[in-house]
Amino acid sequence: MNENLFPEKQACMKHPLIKPDTVEQRLYQLNLAGKALEGSSLVVLPTGLGKTIIALFVIASRLQRFGGKALILSPTKPLVDQHAAFFKKVMTLPEDEILAFTGSIAPAERERLWAQGKLIVSTPQVIENDLLTKRISLEDVSHITFDEAHRAVGNYAYTFIAEKYFESAKNPHVLGITASPGSSDEKIAEVCQALHVENVAVKTEKDRDVRPYVQEKELEWLQVQLPAEMAEIRSYLEKIFDDRLGIIRELGFSAGSGKYVSKKDLLLLQKQLQDKIRIGGDPAIFSAMSVVAEMMKVNHAVEMVETQGLETLRKYLEKLEAEASSSSSSKAAKRLMDDLYMRKALYKVKECEVEHPKLALARKIVSEQLDQNPDSRVIVFTNYRDTAEIVANALSEAPGVFPIRFVGQGSRHKDKGLTQKQQAGILDKFRAGEYNVLVATSVAEEGLDIPSTDMVLFYEPIPSEIRSIQRKGRTGRQQKGRVIVLVTKGTRDEAYYWSSKNKEKKMLNSMHGLETTFTPKASKKRAELSDFESLPCNSDSKLKIEEIEMINEDKDGNGINISPEDLRKNGDNKDVALETGAYLETGSDENEKKDANEKADVNVDVNVDEKADVNADVNADEKADVNEKERQKTLVDFEALCGNKSVNKPEISGKEPETEPLRIVIDHRETKCGVAKTLDRLGMELSFAALEIGDYVVSNRLAVERKRTDDFASSLIDGKRNLFAQLSDLARVYEKPVLIIEGEDLFTSRQINPNAIYGSLVSIAIDFRVAILYSRDEEETASILKLLAKREQTENKNEINPHGKKSAKSLTEQQEYLISSISNIGPKAARNLLLHFGSVEAIMQADTEELKKVKLIGPKAAARIREVLESPYKG
Structure with missing residues (x-):
C-alpha cells in the first residue's frame, strides 16, 4: 500500500457552512459526495465509514448553491436526535435553524418551526403527515437525505415524500444512504425508483481507498450438536x-x-x-x-x-x-x-431439564472475552424476546459479566417493552460500563452509537442479508472486532446461515451492476458540473464564499478524483475542494450510528417484538417471493383505463382536471395507512379531524367505516372491539352509512367459522342497513372513496359536513367497562362480580377471600384486583 496516500496526520475539510477542524478529510468520502452531487443518488457504504459525513458534504454544497432548506429523514426518534446533535456540532448554521421534528412536537408548533428552519431532521411519518395536512411545503427544499434508504419500498413514508418532493420542489435533489439495500435487483431497483435515483455509488471494505479506515473483523461460526x-x-x-x-x-x-x-x-x-x-x-x-x-x-x-x-x-x-x-x-x-x-x-x-448447548457456549464465549479484556463491550443478538431473557439470565451467572436485555417498545403477552427513554438509559449505562453485555433483539440492529463494541454474537443465524449486515456492523468500527455465529448442526440454522451469506454476495454483485447502469454519461456530467461551478453562491447563505477551485474528473467520469500528487502538494493543509470549490472536511463517524425500530424477518406469536399471529410466521424475503404472482387488475387500474391516465402505477398521481376539487374529511388516525396518500395522488382535497363517528366523511349524508379483514374478523370474537356499536352510530347519524372491508383474506385471517362471518355480514346489511363494499388494498379503498365523493359532491351536489357523536354508554355498560378494564377480568367475570356484590364500590371494598367466592374469579384474578386497588400510584 502506498502510505503517502494516507498520511498519519489527516487534514480537516474547510467549507463556509462547516466549522473548522471538526471533520476529518477522507478521500473516499469526497469521491462519493462528488458523485452524489451530480444528481439524485444512492450511496452504499459499510456501516461505520461515515455515511452521515457524506450527507453533510452534500447538504453544505446544496445549501450554499441553492439556498432554501435541507431535510434529513431518519426512521426513529433516537436517530433524529442523534443526527440533529451532530449537525449542530459541525455546521456553522445558527442552532435555532437546525431543528429536530418528531411526533412529540405539536403540529401547529412544527408549522411555525418549519418557516424558520434551515436544516430539519425528522422522522418520515411526521413529514408525511404534515404534507398530507398541507402544514408544510417542499417547494424551497433544495435537498433531502434519506437515511437507511433501503426502507424506501412499498407503503413506507419515504416513497410518498419523495414523490411529493419531485412534484413540488424548485431544485429537487436526493441522497439515499444505506449499508444494505437488498439482495435482488428488483428490491434495489424499487428503492432507486422510489427515490428518483439517477446515480448509484458503491464502496466496500475491500476498496483500496477504504481499506485504511476499516478495522479488522474476525468472523467465526461455531457449531453445536442438538442433544x-x-x-x-x-x-x-x-x-x-x-x-x-x-x-x-x-x-x-x-x-x-x-x-x-x-x-x-x-x-x-x-x-x-x-x-x-x-x-x-x-x-x-x-x-x-x-x-x-x-x-x-x-x-x-x-x-x-x-x-x-x-x-x-x-x-x-x-x-x-x-x-x-x-x-x-x-x-x-x-x-x-x-x-x-x-x-x-x-x-x-x-x-426435560436439558438446556440448548448454545446457551453454555454463549456463556463461555462472553466470559472469555471479558476475562481477556475487562473493558470490552459485547452485543448478543437473539431473534426472540423469550430467548433474550433466558440468555441474559444465563450470562448474569458468570463472574464479571453484567448483561442487560434490550428490546423494543411494544408490549405483548405479559412482556412490557422499553420506552425510548428507557432504551436511551440502558445504552448510556452500556457505554459507561455499568453493563458490559447487551442482549438485544432486532431493535439494536441499526443505529447504536457504541464505538467500543468489540464483539457481536449471533445466537442464531438470520436469513436476511440486510439484518445480517446491520448486526455485523455493530462491531469493528474504531478497533478490531469479532463476529461469532452459533449454528446447530443439521437444522435450519445452517440453511439460514448460507442463505444470508449468499444473499450478501448477490447484493454486492447487484449493486456494482446498478452502479454501472446508473452512472451518468461523461458528457452530461461535465456539463452539469460546469454549470454548477459557474453559479454564484445563493444570497441566502449569509456567508462569504471563498474562491472556487476547479476539480478534476477521473478518466471514467466517475466523479471527483484527487491525485496523490495533489494531496502531497497541499502540504499540511491538504484541503480539497468539493463541487463549488469551497472546502469540506470529514470527521468522526461515530455520530453516524443509528437506532431503529424492530423489524424481524420471522414473524411469530412467540416473539413479542413481532406479529402475534403465528400464521404470519415467514421470512420477509419469502413473503416478497410469494407475492410476486401477477396481480389482477384493481379499481385503481380500472379508473386509469377509463380516464386519460396510464395504468402504470407512477401515473396514478396524475390529477384529473375538475371544476372544483373533490373533498374528503379523514379521521386523523387514518394518516398511518396508505389510503390518505393515494387520495392525495388522485387529486383530492384532504381535511383531517378527530372524527367520533366514521373514518371518512364524503358528504353530509354519507360516511365510511374502513375495516381491514383481520380487524373485522377479530371484532367478531373480541367484545372490546365493538364493531357493531361503531356501525350503529354510523347508521344513526348518517343517511348513507358505508362499510369498506379491505383485504383478500376475510375468511382466513382468523380461524373463524365462515358461517359466523356470513351471519355478521347479513346482520350488518339487513339489521343495521349499512352498505358493504370490498377492496383488495389501500389503493383500491382510495379509488372507491373518490368515486363515492364524486357521486355525492359532483352529481348529487351534497355538501361535506362531518357531524354526530358516539352514543353514550348506559350506566350498566359503564360499570361493566370499569371492572373489565382490570387485566385478567373479562366481561363475563365483570358481570359476575357486579351481580354478586351489587355495586362497583362493594367490589372495591371486598377482600381477596370474598372475591374468590365469585364464579370465574380465581386466586390470581382476586389478587390482581386487590393489587390494582391498593398499589400506590407512581405516575
Whole structure:
C-alpha cells in the first residue's frame, strides 16, 4: 500500500457552512459526495465509514448553491436526535435553524418551526403527515437525505415524500444512504425508483481507498450438536407435521415440490387456498386452511427446539395450550393440542431439564472475552424476546459479566417493552460500563452509537442479508472486532446461515451492476458540473464564499478524483475542494450510528417484538417471493383505463382536471395507512379531524367505516372491539352509512367459522342497513372513496359536513367497562362480580377471600384486583 496516500496526520475539510477542524478529510468520502452531487443518488457504504459525513458534504454544497432548506429523514426518534446533535456540532448554521421534528412536537408548533428552519431532521411519518395536512411545503427544499434508504419500498413514508418532493420542489435533489439495500435487483431497483435515483455509488471494505479506515473483523461460526432429548421432542413434532401434510394431500392439495416443506411453501399454499375460497365455498378448502394453520404452528415449534432451546419452546407450547382451552379457540388449535404426539412433546418439554448447548457456549464465549479484556463491550443478538431473557439470565451467572436485555417498545403477552427513554438509559449505562453485555433483539440492529463494541454474537443465524449486515456492523468500527455465529448442526440454522451469506454476495454483485447502469454519461456530467461551478453562491447563505477551485474528473467520469500528487502538494493543509470549490472536511463517524425500530424477518406469536399471529410466521424475503404472482387488475387500474391516465402505477398521481376539487374529511388516525396518500395522488382535497363517528366523511349524508379483514374478523370474537356499536352510530347519524372491508383474506385471517362471518355480514346489511363494499388494498379503498365523493359532491351536489357523536354508554355498560378494564377480568367475570356484590364500590371494598367466592374469579384474578386497588400510584 502506498502510505503517502494516507498520511498519519489527516487534514480537516474547510467549507463556509462547516466549522473548522471538526471533520476529518477522507478521500473516499469526497469521491462519493462528488458523485452524489451530480444528481439524485444512492450511496452504499459499510456501516461505520461515515455515511452521515457524506450527507453533510452534500447538504453544505446544496445549501450554499441553492439556498432554501435541507431535510434529513431518519426512521426513529433516537436517530433524529442523534443526527440533529451532530449537525449542530459541525455546521456553522445558527442552532435555532437546525431543528429536530418528531411526533412529540405539536403540529401547529412544527408549522411555525418549519418557516424558520434551515436544516430539519425528522422522522418520515411526521413529514408525511404534515404534507398530507398541507402544514408544510417542499417547494424551497433544495435537498433531502434519506437515511437507511433501503426502507424506501412499498407503503413506507419515504416513497410518498419523495414523490411529493419531485412534484413540488424548485431544485429537487436526493441522497439515499444505506449499508444494505437488498439482495435482488428488483428490491434495489424499487428503492432507486422510489427515490428518483439517477446515480448509484458503491464502496466496500475491500476498496483500496477504504481499506485504511476499516478495522479488522474476525468472523467465526461455531457449531453445536442438538442433544438427544431435544431431537426426540423434534421427532414428535415432525410426526404431527407429516400427518397434517398427508391430510393436505388427501384433500387434493400440495405443499412444496420436495421432501422438505418450508415456511415459504406453507405461505404459498395458504395464499392459494385463500384465492380458492373467494371463488367458491368448497368445504375441503376450509378444512385445508385449518390444517395449514396447524402446520404453521408445528413448523415454528420445530424451529424453537432446533435453534432456541426448550425454555423458549415450553413458553410457546404453553401459550398454544392456553389458546386451545379458551372459549374463543379455533378448531385447529384444539385439534393440535389434543394430538397424542403434541401431548408427548409437551410432557417431555416440561420434564426435560436439558438446556440448548448454545446457551453454555454463549456463556463461555462472553466470559472469555471479558476475562481477556475487562473493558470490552459485547452485543448478543437473539431473534426472540423469550430467548433474550433466558440468555441474559444465563450470562448474569458468570463472574464479571453484567448483561442487560434490550428490546423494543411494544408490549405483548405479559412482556412490557422499553420506552425510548428507557432504551436511551440502558445504552448510556452500556457505554459507561455499568453493563458490559447487551442482549438485544432486532431493535439494536441499526443505529447504536457504541464505538467500543468489540464483539457481536449471533445466537442464531438470520436469513436476511440486510439484518445480517446491520448486526455485523455493530462491531469493528474504531478497533478490531469479532463476529461469532452459533449454528446447530443439521437444522435450519445452517440453511439460514448460507442463505444470508449468499444473499450478501448477490447484493454486492447487484449493486456494482446498478452502479454501472446508473452512472451518468461523461458528457452530461461535465456539463452539469460546469454549470454548477459557474453559479454564484445563493444570497441566502449569509456567508462569504471563498474562491472556487476547479476539480478534476477521473478518466471514467466517475466523479471527483484527487491525485496523490495533489494531496502531497497541499502540504499540511491538504484541503480539497468539493463541487463549488469551497472546502469540506470529514470527521468522526461515530455520530453516524443509528437506532431503529424492530423489524424481524420471522414473524411469530412467540416473539413479542413481532406479529402475534403465528400464521404470519415467514421470512420477509419469502413473503416478497410469494407475492410476486401477477396481480389482477384493481379499481385503481380500472379508473386509469377509463380516464386519460396510464395504468402504470407512477401515473396514478396524475390529477384529473375538475371544476372544483373533490373533498374528503379523514379521521386523523387514518394518516398511518396508505389510503390518505393515494387520495392525495388522485387529486383530492384532504381535511383531517378527530372524527367520533366514521373514518371518512364524503358528504353530509354519507360516511365510511374502513375495516381491514383481520380487524373485522377479530371484532367478531373480541367484545372490546365493538364493531357493531361503531356501525350503529354510523347508521344513526348518517343517511348513507358505508362499510369498506379491505383485504383478500376475510375468511382466513382468523380461524373463524365462515358461517359466523356470513351471519355478521347479513346482520350488518339487513339489521343495521349499512352498505358493504370490498377492496383488495389501500389503493383500491382510495379509488372507491373518490368515486363515492364524486357521486355525492359532483352529481348529487351534497355538501361535506362531518357531524354526530358516539352514543353514550348506559350506566350498566359503564360499570361493566370499569371492572373489565382490570387485566385478567373479562366481561363475563365483570358481570359476575357486579351481580354478586351489587355495586362497583362493594367490589372495591371486598377482600381477596370474598372475591374468590365469585364464579370465574380465581386466586390470581382476586389478587390482581386487590393489587390494582391498593398499589400506590407512581405516575
